[in-house]
Each structure stands twice: as C-alpha cells, then as structure tokens.
Amino acid sequence: MSRNWLGQQERGSLLLMRLITWIALNIGRPATRLLLAPISLYFLLFSGKARQASRLYLRRALAREPGWADVYRHYFCFSATILDRLYFLSGRHTLFDIEVHGVEPLLACLRRGQGCVLLGAHLGSFEVLRTLAVEFGKVPFAMLMHTDNAHKMNAIIDSLNPEMAGSIIAMGSPDGLLRAKEVIDAGGIVGMLSDRVRPGDKTLPCRFFGQDAALPDGPLAFASITHAPIFLCLGLYRGQRHYDVHFELLAETIDAPRARRREAIHGYLQQYVARLEHYCRIAPYNWFNFYDYWQAGQTE
Template sequence: MMRSAWARRGERGNGFVLRLMFWISLDLARAVGRVLLKPIALYFYLTDRPARRASRLFLERALGRPVGRGEVYRHFSTFSAVAFDRAIFLAQRADDYRIDIHGLEHVVARIEAGQGCILLGAHVGSFEVLRKLGRFAPVSVRPLMFRSEAGVLSRMLDDIDPGMRDAVIDIERPEAMLKVRDCLAEGDLVGILGDRIPSGHRFVTMPFLGGQAAFPTGPLLIASLLKAPVLLFSGLWIAEKHYEIRFEPFAESIELRRSRRTEDLAVWVERYAARLETTARAHPFNWFNFYDFWEHPQHAAMRS
C-alpha cells in the first residue's frame, strides 16, 4: 500500500518533553510553559533535519525569496506556540485569548436554515480554535479524520479533553459516512482537512506555489456524495493569545457529471488548492506540513 510522505513521517515529538511542557502549562502556570516554548522549538529545529529542509523549501516558495535560519526557526516556533495553545483550548482555559472572526455570517446562515455543512480546511494554523468557537454554537462541530495516523501530540491532546476526542468521526470506521450524513441532516458542522493524502487513497496533482503538488480527492468527493454545501475555514495564529478565524463560501453543491466525474472532481480540487495557496502566501508561518509537500506520493512510496 502506498504510504504518503506525511504518514511515513507521522507526528514527530519527544513524548516526555511534550508531556512535561503540558503539565507545567496546565497544572502550574501558563507563563512558565510559554518560557519553555523557545527551547523546545530550538530542540526540534536542531534535531529534525528533514523538517528544516521542508520548512525552508516551503517558505522560499511562499515568500518568493531565499530564507535564512532565523525564518526557519520562526516557523518551528510558531508551530510550538500553536501546539501549546491546542492544549489550552482543549482544557478550556483560553478565556483571555483574543479571537477575531471573519465571515461568521456564512456559518450563521447555515445554522439558521437548519442546514449542516462541511468546513474544509488544511493543516494551517489551529483546528482547536474552531472547537473553542463550537462550544458556544447551537450546533456541534464534528471533525472527520483518520485516527490511526494520530501521533504523540494528538494522543496527548485526546487525554486532555476526552469529550472532544469522542466528537471525532473516524473516517476509517465502516459507519463513518452514515455518521457524517446524520450530522449534516441534523444541521451540524463537519470539519475536514483536505491537504494531506492518507495511505492508499486517491489524489490528483495540481499547481501549488510554483510546483506540482498532490492533493486528496476524498474530501470533495464526500461533499459531492452527501450533497453538502462547503465553506472554507482557517484558524490562524497572529500573535501570542491572538487568533483569527476565517470562513468563506466555497460551494453550494459539488456536482460531478457521470461522464466526466474525474475531470469535474479535479476542477474542484484545483479551486481548493488555489485558495490554500492564497492563505499560505498570506500566513506562511502557519503552514504545518513539515515534509516535502511537492514530493510525488508514488515516488515517496518507492523509497520507503
């Protein structure tokens, strides 16, 4: 079975270091935990050469110029800050955070109409900030994801908030699509991240930041099969304790003609890739795919 680049790398992390940081952050003082962020980011920066290379490759494409070590370290540091805040959000201790929301009217319109929709995002910024927003919404936010690919960090976050863990719909379960269908019928929001290719799943290559990158077809195929409207979303880290959530319309309905199903699906994936490129250029340090995003999955599988 083909193994995608991100699945082969997994979520890297020293479990002891991460658990120590979260224990200090949640049980002692958040200020102490924040002090540890810089040395932890530096540790991963110094010890993960492939991630450093991937960061530099991405940043140079997104910024359109050469980047130095300081900007690569800043990329690692932003990821560390967001990982720290994921724990804070799940522990419900983010009352003093500033969260700016743009495009909320698009979500409100769906809720008022009693119509569920798919929130399509990427590994850019924080999904947990959206979960925080969902705590105050009259409907549920249900992430659809591959739980078998979860790494050290994800398992630790599950331990912090088992309730949020239970909200996840595991796409590998046989009843997953029925659950998604029922959630949408009840007017709930289903979150999907559409930028990584799970092992053995179909993909298409699209122009992205000056190269050809592979994107999964699954998320948009699900939207088409369930006839669900799609909104794009992102939860962007702006500064310490400051996030920005953005929603924007993407599709009222994704229609795939029987005779041109593959071509139509590729058109929708290309639209998604184009919008993701805009976000990546505007907020490059929020990009958290620390692997060669332009490496063709089949080529990666040959070397694994």
C-alpha cells in the same frame, strides 16, 4: 526524505508530553511559552528532514531564500500553536484575542438546519474553532481525520476533552463515512483537514506555488455525495495571543452529472489550494506540513 507524512514518527515521549501539559495548565501560558524557544531550537538543529522541507516551502511562500531565522520562526510558530491547542481543548479560550471573518454564511446554513462541510488544512490551528461553539449552538459536530500517526497527542486529547475525543471519526474506519453523513443529515458540521494524502487515497494534481502537488479528492467527493455546502476554514496564528479565523464559502453544493463529477471536484480542489496559497502568503510561518509537499503522494 520521506515521501509520506504518515512515515514520520510522532516525536517526544508520552510522559514528556503529559509533563508539558501539566506545566501549561497549572503554571500558566506566559511561563510555559518560555519553553518554546529551546524546543524550537532543538528541532531546528536536530530534525534535518523537516528542516529541509521547511526551507523548500518557505522559499516559495516568502519568494526569497529563507535563512536560519526563518526556519526557526517556522518551528516556533508550530510550537506555539501546539501549546495553545492545550488551552483550546481545556476550554480556556478567554486567554486569546480571536477575530472571526466571514462566518455569517455558515451560521445562516446552520440556522436553516442545513449540514455543512468545513475544509481545513495544516495551516494554523483548527482547534481555535472551539471558541465559536456558542455561535454554532448545539449542532452535531464531527471531525473526520487521520489518527494513525498521532497516538500520543490523541491520548492527551482524550484526557483533556473526552467530549471532543468522542466526536473524532477515524478516516478509513469501516463506518466512518456513514457516521459523517449522519452528522450532515442531522444539520451538523463535519470538519476535515484536506491537504494531506494517505496511502490508497485517490488524488488530483493541483498547482500550489507554481508546481503540481497531489491532493486527495476524498473530502470533496464526500461533500458531493451529501450535497452539503462547503466552507474553507482556517485559524491563523498571528503572534502572542492573537488568532484570525477565516471562513469562505467554496461551493453551495457540488452538483454535477456522474460522468463529470471528478472534473467538477478537481475544479473546487484547485480553488481550495489557491486559497491555501493566498493565506500562506499572508501568514507564511503557519504552514505545518514538514515534509516535501510537492513530492509526497505523487506515486500514490
């Protein structure tokens, strides 16, 4: 099994992805959702490594041995959020019933002109945040993310939402962190999915479902440099057209002497992982890291 998620090839041809996008946007969501069952069944049968990783995770999240139906449901949930991503990107958020929890502290920061860091994860859908654009107002926004293994999906994003594509800052780019800090300094939001390790990342061990997993310390190190408030943000898919968006304040700021900064970051990173575990138990089929999460990054 691949120890690195970047080693997983992006499945599906760009032509097929564009065809599904056309069907989704022109025929409609109810009809397009009929494709999810055969797509999920295909991956259940023919993606052995991902299927094994799904079982490893579900065994922990469900606290029992997962069956084929559980793995299928895991794939189906993933497929559903990928489909819905097309509607969020194209501004069709009125198709969904979205309940937002805990956003007021974030809005209070933005009203004060204080920039914020949002830590997400491959848990549910981060794109559902687009539905809160009106509440966020005209604040600068950037998404600091890995783009190395999603060129086809990025091409779809470019075509559906050029404005959003322009807000993506590639992780590891020479001026990436500087551009992200400029967004914070302007009172804006920088979002990061903070649950995956990239080769070369510095990592810290965190207890996740009773076993150590390596997580990158970079997102929280960035937040400590900017002195910005840090919020956890997750958009959980709850079936059909329902999403629950959860915001939680993780830290007003990471303010520690240089000698103890890494120790402080470790504490907040463990807090972040503990909340991920909490939400994984609430919505276990929303976890979309289809590789051995407890082995990946251990030697980085």
